Amino acid sequence: MIGFKSALMLFVAMCLALLGCGYLALSQAKHRKIVMMPAADRPITNVARSLGWVFIAASVLPCVMRDGFGFAALLWPLIVATAALVIALVLAYRPRILRILICVTNLTTKKRAE
Amino acid sequence: MDYQASPIRQVRTWLEGFHQIQFDHWPLRWLYFIAGLAGCILIATGFIFWIASRRKSGVVPQPLKIRGVEAISVFSVTGIIVATGAFLVANRLLPMDTLWSDLARPELEVRIFFLTWVLTLFHAATRAGKAWSEQSWTIAALCVFAVILNWITTGDHVIAAAGRGLWSVAGMDLALLISAVVAAFSAMRLQRSPTSSPMPRNIPNQSLDMPAQNSRDSVDPEKTSPAE
Numbered sequence: 001m002i003g004f005k006s007a008l009m010l011f012v013a014m015c016l017a018l019l020g021c022g023y024l025a026l027s028q029a030k031h032r033k034i035v036m037m038p039a040a041d042r043p044i045t046n047v048a049r050s051l052g053w054v055f056i057a058a059s060v061l062p063c064v065m066r067d068g069f070g071f072a073a074l075l076w077p078l079i080v081a082t083a084a085l086v087i088a089l090v091l092a093y094r095p096r097i098l099r100i101l102i103c104v105t106n107l108t109t110k111k112r113a114e
Numbered sequence: 115m116d117y118q119a120s121p122i123r124q125v126r127t128w129l130e131g132f133h134q135i136q137f138d139h140w141p142l143r144w145l146y147f148i149a150g151l152a153g154c155i156l157i158a159t160g161f162i163f164w165i166a167s168r169r170k171s172g173v174v175p176q177p178l179k180i181r182g183v184e185a186i187s188v189f190s191v192t193g194i195i196v197a198t199g200a201f202l203v204a205n206r207l208l209p210m211d212t213l214w215s216d217l218a219r220p221e222l223e224v225r226i227f228f229l230t231w232v233l234t235l236f237h238a239a240t241r242a243g244k245a246w247s248e249q250s251w252t253i254a255a256l257c258v259f260a261v262i263l264n265w266i267t268t269g270d271h272v273i274a275a276a277g278r279g280l281w282s283v284a285g286m287d288l289a290l291l292i293s294a295v296v297a298a299f300s301a302m303r304l305q306r307s308p309t310s311s312p313m314p315r316n317i318p319n320q321s322l323d324m325p326a327q328n329s330r331d332s333v334d335p336e337k338t339s340p341a342e
Contacts, residue, residue: 010141071139074132078145085152 009066013059013076017083020055022101023048025087034095037102056080161187176242185238185245192249193234195293199256200230202290206263250301257294261287 025031027048059079063072090097119127131137135146165184169176176184204226212219238245264287265271272291276284 067139070128071137071142075142075145078142078149081152082145082148085148085155 006066009062010079013062013066013079014083016055016059016062017080018086019101020052020057020059021080021083021087022052022098023055024052025091026098026101027052031091031095031098034091035098035102036096037099059083158187158191161191181239181242184242185235188238188245188249189231189235192246192253193231193238195253195297196234196249196256197227197231199253199260201227202260203256203263206260206267247301247304250297250304254294254297254301257290257297261290261294 026035026037027045029045060072060076063076063079066072067075087098135143161183165180165187168180175181201223204223208219208222210219212222214222217225234249237249241248261272264283268283270278270280270283270287272284272287275281275287
């Protein structure tokens with residue numbers, strides 16, 4: 001049970017960090033182009049950017065819950081760095097995958113268009 | 115039991131711990147490994163982007179500066195892996211009691227490592243354009259060779275070693291075989307690519323070339339219009 005919980009915490013931390021790095025990437029015009037998204041106006045980029053930082057900040061919680069502050073201080077930066085590396089590789093080789101993350105920013109586009 | 119570690123000492127212990135990995139925490143150890151690899155990727159891609167942004171298309175003998183940096187980057191990206199492979203092969207081939215002009219086996223292995231490394235620099239300097247793929251093939255061959263030699267000299271192949279619980283041997287052999295596959299795959303891709311140096315496929319067209327072209331397009335009319 002303890003093993004399962006610690007694995008779950010790692011998984012949650014990694015997912016949050018990946019979401020965070022993904023949204024941060026989508027807040028930049030260059031990456032939106034690679035993902036084949038229409039260029040966004042400022043409010044949408046701001047939504048993506050703040051979502052990114054919120055997810056990255058949130059990923060510290062499972063790290064602390066799993067290992068306490070001492071180890072979380074190592075675990076969290078390394079998990080975020082690994083997530084950034086994964087997102088960079090996805091952008092280089094399979095950029096379309098990041099379209100999964102679009103739904104949120106697309107919603108805001110539609111609302112603004114109406 | 116009155117003694118309590120001062121905060122400075124606690125911080126020091128923490129710093130020492132995370133530098134020397136004095137902890138039993140396997141996810142963190144793997145993350146260290148990934149971070150180490152990421153550092154290598156940073157250096158390699160730094161070289162590659164430097165070269166790619168300065169390479170002049172169509173010019174057959176590229177400028178000496180570019181060829182020089184390309185040779186150094188081949189030397190430091192694939193060359194050091196070739197040298198490591200040669201080190202591992204030498205470790206299997208040299209007899210235990212080798213003594214060559216007062217150099218014992220451990221020193222000879224180190225000499226072979228550095229000699230091979232220097233040779234890869236010469237190879238990179240003389241085989242411009244082909245050095246990346248040729249050294250990748252060499253890495254693949256040396257990795258497979260090291261695994262086979264270990265099997266011949268100790269009788270341990272991956273499955274036998276794993277069966278006897280020798281996970282350090284099995285893990286090393288597995289890592290070598292994975293490296294061989296990755297190196298062979300890279301070599302094949304490098305031979306197909308027009309620049310014959312490593313480059314992600316969709317980056318040059320979409321993001322690196324576009325801004326330069328756009329700026330040139332926007333500058334040209336301004337330059338011509340006052341003349342007219």
